[in-house]
Amino acid sequence: WWPIVTPITTITFCEALQYYNWVNYRKPFGPTISILASGTGKWIAVYSSWMWWSNYPPNFVMPATLIPSALVLDIVLLLTRNWTITAVIGAWMFAILFYPSNWPIFAYSHTPLAVDGALLS
DSSP: OHHHHHHHHHHHHHHHHHHHHHHHHOOOOHHHHHHHHHHHHHHHHIIIIIIIIHOOOGGGSOOOOOHHHHHHHHHHHHHHOOHHHIIIIIHHHHHHHHHHHTHHHHGGGGSOEEETTEEEO
């Protein structure tokens, strides 16, 4: 469920900061700041909770990559300067780009592996 739930829950924080930055400063970089801050916090949690505390490999609990999606959302607002178009087109593109932007993270787990003569995927 993470490809469906994660964009829906993260876009709420992105758009709250987007609204504040756009209304007060006319700067369309709210989602990028929001995603970078939450990603930094997630990496701190992954390393402190999983790697240092329980010696669990961090590549099994990596946070999702949302930076390309946030940049596209910022670019849509910058180019259109319209809340409605940003809500419809930008949010759609934010959700659509989420799953493909995480493919490089999981690429290592999709390689076939030969174990005792059996090919595993």
